[in-house]
Amino acid sequence: MGINGTEEAQGAAKSTIQIDGLNLKRVDHSKYLGEMVEEDGSMGREIKHRIQCGWNNWRKVSGVVCDKRVPVKLNGKVHKSVVxxxxxxxxxxxxxRKVEERKLEVAEMKMLRWMVGVTKMDCIRSNYIRGSLKVTEILKNIQESRLRCYGHLLRRNECGKTGNGDGNRGKQTQRKAEDQMEGCCSKRYEGETSRRGRGIGQNSMAKSH
Structure with missing residues (x-):
């Protein structure tokens, strides 16, 4: 009885979280900013949700992408823009993880086969189907998005912050931007002044003749 009571107490302690005197129920997953966050850090539920969203969008445009009268390349463009x-x-x-990446590849390849009207029994390579639709692998697209996001973060740290973490724009960067703006304005003013001077000189010469 003592052991069972201790185990029940430990289970109750793990099942709730107390914040400011309020008991919150512990869950193995939750949705935060539109993404499914799991307790163990895996992305299984999020990948399942993403695949389901892709299929929903694919069904909306299935009348176009599965039409034999529509060019194959146009179907690929619709897939890249919608699905x-x-x-x-x-x-x-x-x-x-590798398992989750594989699920994305399998789901997208199934959509592409439906679009071109073939099955696995036709023994057509996936590379040939992607080449005919002009659609690259989905993992390469995700990798490009990661590099793009990383570049945004680098430019944000270099241009928008001084590195002190206060979130304010650095005085040195702000002063540099103001100097560049003053230089551009002065050059533009000098160019307009020179053009006006040349126009006045030409008008005076024409009147003298």
């Missing part, structure tokens, strides 16, 4: 953004939304900062 893929829904599947890769928010994944530029997600720590994906």
């Amino acid at each position: 893929r953004p829904a599947m890769t939304y928010g994944l530029e900062t997600a720590p994906l």
Whole structure:
């Protein structure tokens, strides 16, 4: 009885979290800023949700992408504009595992096969299907998004902050921007003045003749 009571007490302590006197129930996953966050740090639920969103968008445009009268390249453009953004939304900062990456590849490849009207029984390589639709691998697209996001963070740290973490624009950077603005304005003013001077000289010469 003592052991069972201790185990029940430990389970109750783990099942709730107390913040400011309020008991909050402990859960294994939650939704934060549109993304599914799991307790163990995995992205299984988020990947499942992303795949479902991709299929929902694909069904909306299935009348176009599955039409034989529509060019194949146009189908690829529709897929890249409508379906893929829904599947890769928010994944530029997600720590994906090999299993989760494989799920994304399989789901997208199934959509592409439906678009060109083939199945696995036709024994057509995935590279050939992607080449005909002009669609790259979804993992390469995610990698490009990660590099783009990393570049934004680098430029933000270099131009927008001084590195002290207070969130204010640095005086040195602000002073540099003001100097550049003054230089551009002075050059523009000098150019307009010189053009006006040349115009006045030409008018005076024409009147003298």
